[in-house]
Amino acid sequence: xxxxxxxxxxxxxxxxxxxxxxxxxxxxxxxxxxxxxxxxxxxxxxxxxxxxxxxxxxxxxxxxxxxxxxxxxxxxxxxxxxxxxxxxxxxxxxxxxxxxxxxxxxxxxxxxxxxxxxxxxxxx
Numbered sequence: 013x014x015x016x017x018x019x020x021x022x023x024x025x026x027x028x029x030x031x032x033x034x035x036x037x038x039x040x041x042x043x044x045x046x047x048x049x050x051x052x053x054x055x056x057x058x059x060x061x062x063x064x065x066x067x068x069x070x071x072x073x074x075x076x077x078x079x080x081x082x083x084x085x086x087x088x089x090x091x092x093x094x095x096x097x098x099x100x101x102x103x104x105x106x107x108x109x110x111x112x113x114x115x116x117x118x119x120x121x122x123x124x125x126x127x128x129x130x131x132x133x134x135x136x
Contacts, residue, residue: 017080018054020088021047025113028093033086035078038064042076043094045113048106048121054080057105061094077105
C-alpha cells in the first residue's frame with residue numbers, strides 16, 4: 013500500500029500541481045517527474061524550482077532525488093509546472109518506475125496517465 017506522500021506525489025503528477033514540502037531540513041518547491049521504488053524505498057525524481065537545499069539551488073534550478081519517507085509537510089499548490097529544459101543523462105534515482113510524466117518515457121513505467129485508474133484516482 014503506497015504511503016500518503018506517495019499518493020500525494022502521484023496526484024501532483026496527474027494534475028500537474030506543484031508540491032511544497034520540507035526535506036533535509038529545507039523548505040522545497042518541487043514538481044515530481046518520476047515516481048517509484050528503489051531497494052524497497054519509495055522514491056521520486058523531482059525538479060526543484062524554489063526553496064533551499066544543503067548544496068544550494070543554482071539559478072537554473074535543479075534535479076533532486078527524494079526518499080519519500082523523509083518528506084515532511086507535503087501539500088499541493090497551483091502554479092506553473094516545471095520539468096527542466098534538458099535531460100542529457102538517464103536517471104538513476106528510481107529503479108522501478110511506477111509513474112513518469114513524460115509520455116515518451118524510456119523507463120517503461122508500470123502506469124501511464126490516461127490508462128485507467130491509479131490507486132483509486134481517475135486518470136486524465
